[in-house]
Amino acid sequence: MAIGLFACIAFYGELVGNLPAQWLVDPLSILAAAGAVAVASVLTAACDRRVEAWQQREKQIMADESDSKRRNSGTPHQQATHDENLQAILQSPSYRIAAYDTDFLHREELRPVRLQLELLKPEMAFQENGIRSTVVVFGGTQIVDQEEADRRKSEADTRLELAPDDQARTRDVARAERIRAKAKYYDQAREFGRIVSSACQVNGDCDYVVITGGGPGVMEAANRGAFDAGAKSIGLNITLPAEQRPNPYISPELCFQFHYFALRKMHFLMRAKALVVFPGGFGTLDELFDALTLRQTQRMQEIPIILFGREYWDR
DSSP, rough: HHHHHHHHHHHHHHHHHOOOOHHHHHHHHHHHHHHHHHHHHHHHHHHHHHHHHHHHHHHHHHHHHHHHHHHHHHOOOSOOHHHHHHHHHHHHGGOOOOOOOOHHHTTTHHHHHHHHHHHHHHHHHHTTTTBEEEEEEEOOOSSOOOOHHHHHHHHHHHHHHTTTOOOOHHHHHHHHHHHHHTTTHHHHHHHHHHHHHHHOOOOOOOOOOEEEEEESSSHHHHHHHHHHHTTTTEEEEEEEESSOOOOSSOGGGEEEEOOOHHHHHHHHSEEEEEEEEEEHHHHHHHHHHHHHHHTTTTTTTOHHHHHHHHHHHOO
């Protein structure tokens, strides 16, 4: 179609250009020429419309291609190569196995699972180690043995002698004196732990195993007594704002770290056959009254609760 139109246009141009001069003044020739011009005008208009249509079509095709490129460009993630995208997949938190994903396990919605884990982990270890019953020992963390208490008091006295008017050093001396006055409880807790452990852990049976909070002071003394006897003992440590490291006398396979106080207290009392409470601070009193409340409300087994050190508790 287009070829025919261009041929007509070419014929028209050639016709007009080659007409003899006399034809141009002849009326008939003029009419014939006018007819030819009219035909050529129609053909030219048709060709122009056709060309314009093709131009519009070409613009539409280019616009469609531009839109397609824009849609396919997408986000930077979509522009990444296959290798880069694969690496992103492998490193994504969603691809981690749930049991190994600590960020996932620490979410608030997973608190019931964490509570269950803190209950099960020590329980399974106790069963595996044959722990059938325990004796709980509570007491202050600041109490030290007699030798250490004497050393601290001597150092405090020496510092005060260098600056007798220093109020801070005066308070240090008074504090060292109070600690020295309680040093006997460290030695008594150590001996208690040794006696209980020596008599009650024979032939692989583990009854009346000493269990403490795993920290320093009286807890260390009781664990140390079991260590002296070559027997197992348990430490239930807990995460605190001020780091509390476990004392070095706990059986390694029976030392646990807790996040939840409630689960820690539960394990203290689940297998308890006795509770022995030495002088201590708020933590000691909290654990004592918690046990007393459970006994009073019959939420736990009947056990003897012994307050060690009449002089201290009478005050």
